[in-house]
Amino acid sequence: MHLLRTVPVFLFAAAVGASVYAGQAQDPIARGASILADARKAVGGDDKLAAIKTVQAKGTVRRGAGEINLEGDLDLSIELPGKYLRKESIILGGGGQGLDRVEGLNGTEAWEEIKFGGGVNFGDGGDGGDGGFRGGGNRGGQPGGQARAGGAGAQPAADPEQAKQQMLIARQTEVTRVLLAMLLTTSQPVKWIGTAVTPQATAEVLEIQTADGTPTRIMIDSKTSMPLMLQWTGIPQDPLAALAGRAGFGRRGGRGGRGGFQGGGRGGFPGGGQPARGAQPDAGIVRADALAQPTALQMFLSDYKTVNGVKLPHLMVRGAGDQVTEEWIIKSYRINPNIKPETFSK
Numbered sequence: 077m078h079l080l081r082t083v084p085v086f087l088f089a090a091a092v093g094a095s096v097y098a099g100q101a102q103d104p105i106a107r108g109a110s111i112l113a114d115a116r117k118a119v120g121g122d123d124k125l126a127a128i129k130t131v132q133a134k135g136t137v138r139r140g141a142g143e144i145n146l147e148g149d150l151d152l153s154i155e156l157p158g159k160y161l162r163k164e165s166i167i168l169g170g171g172g173q174g175l176d177r178v179e180g181l182n183g184t185e186a187w188e189e190i191k192f193g194g195g196v197n198f199g200d201g202g203d204g205g206d207g208g209f210r211g212g213g214n215r216g217g218q219p220g221g222q223a224r225a226g227g228a229g230a231q232p233a234a235d236p237e238q239a240k241q242q243m244l245i246a247r248q249t250e251v252t253r254v255l256l257a258m259l260l261t262t263s264q265p266v267k268w269i270g271t272a273v274t275p276q277a278t279a280e281v282l283e284i285q286t287a288d289g290t291p292t293r294i295m296i297d298s299k300t301s302m303p304l305m306l307q308w309t310g311i312p313q314d315p316l317a318a319l320a321g322r323a324g325f326g327r328r329g330g331r332g333g334r335g336g337f338q339g340g341g342r343g344g345f346p347g348g349g350q351p352a353r354g355a356q357p358d359a360g361i362v363r364a365d366a367l368a369q370p371t372a373l374q375m376f377l378s379d380y381k382t383v384n385g386v387k388l389p390h391l392m393v394r395g396a397g398d399q400v401t402e403e404w405i406i407k408s409y410r411i412n413p414n415i416k417p418e419t420f421s422k
Contacts, residue, residue: 102268104267104268104269105265105266105267105268107268108265108266108267108268108282108283109266111266111268111280111282111296111301112260112266112282112296114296114301115260115296115301115302115303116260117301118300118301118302118387119260119302119303119380119386119387119388120382120385120386120387121385124384124385124386125259125260125261125386127412128156128259128261128386128411128412129155129156129412130153130154130155130156130411130412130413130414130415131152131153131154131258131259131409131410131411131412131413132151132152132153132154132409132410132413132415133150133151133152133258133406133408133409133410134149134150134151134152134406134407134408135149135150135390135404135405135406135407135408136148136149136150136404136405136407137149137150137164137166137402137403137404137405138402138403138405139401139402139403140400140401140402146166147166147167148164148165148166148167148175149163149164149165149166150162150163150164150404150406151163151164151165152254153415153419153420154251154254154255155415155420156255156261157255157263158181158182158183158248158251159181159182159183159420160179160180160181160247160250160251160254160420161178161179161180161181161419161420162177162178162179162180163176163177163178164176164177164178173192174192175190175191175192176189176190176191177189177190177191179247179250180247180420180422181244181247181248181251181420182420182421182422184244185244185422186240186243186244186246186247186248187243187422188243188247245287245288246288248286248287249286249287249288249290252264252284252286252287252292253286253292253306253308253375256284256292256294256306257294257303257306257375257377257389257392258388258389259386259388260303262284264284264285264286265284265285266282266283266284267282267283267284268280268281268282268283269281269282269283269293271298272295277297277298277299277304278297278298278299279295279296279297279298279304280295280296280298281293281294281295281296282294282295282296286308290308290309290310291308292306292307292308293306293307293308294306294307295307302380302387303377303389304376304377305374305375305376305377306374306375306377307372307373307374307375308372308373309370309371309372309373310370310371310373311369311370311371312371312373312396312401371396371397372396372397373394373395373396374394374395374396375392375393375394375395376391376392376393376394376395377389377391377392378391378393379391383409383411384411384412386411388406388409389406390405390406390407391403391404391405391406392404392406
């Protein structure tokens with residue numbers, strides 16, 4: 077069973093290229109603010125959204141890389157504007173061995189940790205100066221090697237301070253996108269790019285700049301004003317899938333088989349499909365060459381349900397190029413829970 081599937085979507089980027097600046101005479105900042113205001117009204121209203129200070133979400137995360145199938149529990153804690161904790165607890169293969177991943181952001185401090193159930197710990201590399209995932213770990217997960225976030229064959233960063241800064245920028249960028257996707261909240265100016273037209277829907281395309289300097293676009297349904305997807309360009313990397321692949325867990329036929337990713341977003345943008353073209357039976361790990369080239373990355377939003385008067389996406393599907401790479405199935409949200417400050421401490 078393949079978890080990666082072809083995403084049968086006509087990427088908005090192509091459509092935008094054909095229709096962008098159709099209303100060029102309009103002020104793109106003013107129009108962007110107006111469209112975002114309409115979208116915030118559609119999901120519950122500016123007053124309700126502005127009152128949200130903390131969010132907790134629990135659900136399931138599913139991911140794939142080549143033939144790797146990974147599935148586990150997902151736990152998100154967010155305190156606006158700059159505190160974020162993401163926890164994943166995954167069972168690998170049929171042997172019951174666990175793998176835990178934690179990503180954190182607390183203002184200007186960011187970290188990441190991956191730990192196998194057997195006690196092998198892959199920390200953030202701050203003490204060892206490699207900026208990567210430290211601790212034991214050759215291909216079998218035994219002591220004597222190092223594993224890094226960049227996937228197989230990645231080289232350690234020369235400067236640990238530079239590595240920490242890169243991680244901080246990456247985490248701030250991720251949190252900016254998650255807040256925009258979930259709550260239509262951003263501190264950045266929003267610019268209208270144009271109107272994208274596909275056979276499935278018409279969308280207004282807005283753009284913001286994230287901390288890494290990459291433009292991120294959000295597509296808003298022209299009829300309903302509901303968010304459809306985010307899109308940006310980057311190099312897809314998943315250290316968790318790479319490490320699991322090195323250890324030989326999570327391949328086809330293991331845990332994680334509920335028939336593939338759900339997909340199925342509004343307007344037919346995300347969805348099902350066939351196994352990724354060119355997939356090989358032994359593609360068990362993330363290869364460095366597969367991660368080397370920037371590609372179109374997407375986050376599809378669907379399955380909206382009302383929580384405390386706000387419509388929140390309960391299915392968030394990420395893709396790279398024409399492949400689905402990760403799926404968040406949110407089972408429950410808590411709005412404005414009391415989150416202890418130490419939650420966001422390393």
